Amino acid sequence: MSIQISTDKSILDVDFIHQFLTRSYWAKGRTREEVQTSIEHCLCFGVYLEGKQIGFARMLTDYVVFGYLMDVFIIEEQRGKGYSKQLMKAITEHSDLQHVKRWMLATHDAHGLYTQFGFKEIEYPSRWMSKLIS
Incomplete structure (x- = not known):
């Protein structure tokens, strides 16, 4: 079967996305409001099979320098x-x-997928820093 991939936010099923994310290892506990806000501020990709959403991804980006792919x-x-x-x-x-x-x-577990699209481990991880607020 053929899927459709769309960046049209108006057809995203936010409840579906939230239900999946709140069970995932990376977004456990994220509220529906937080999911909605994250969608509003990103380029989003909905994946549809026979009109029903089956997947999602979002890119936080400035469209020039940096893009962070999330919630795939x-x-x-x-x-x-x-x-x-x-x-x-x-x-x-x-x-x-x-x-x-x-x-x-x-x-955590999809390195094989992402390496097919040019992603690799960070060459100089000591140059990168992060701040996590739980």
């Missing part, structure tokens, strides 16, 4: 069908992102 997922029952690769292809080839110089993401 395909629901469990639709995995293994190549949909995540199609989603990543759509993101990396999106016309608005072609001038972004540095792309970042964090993953």
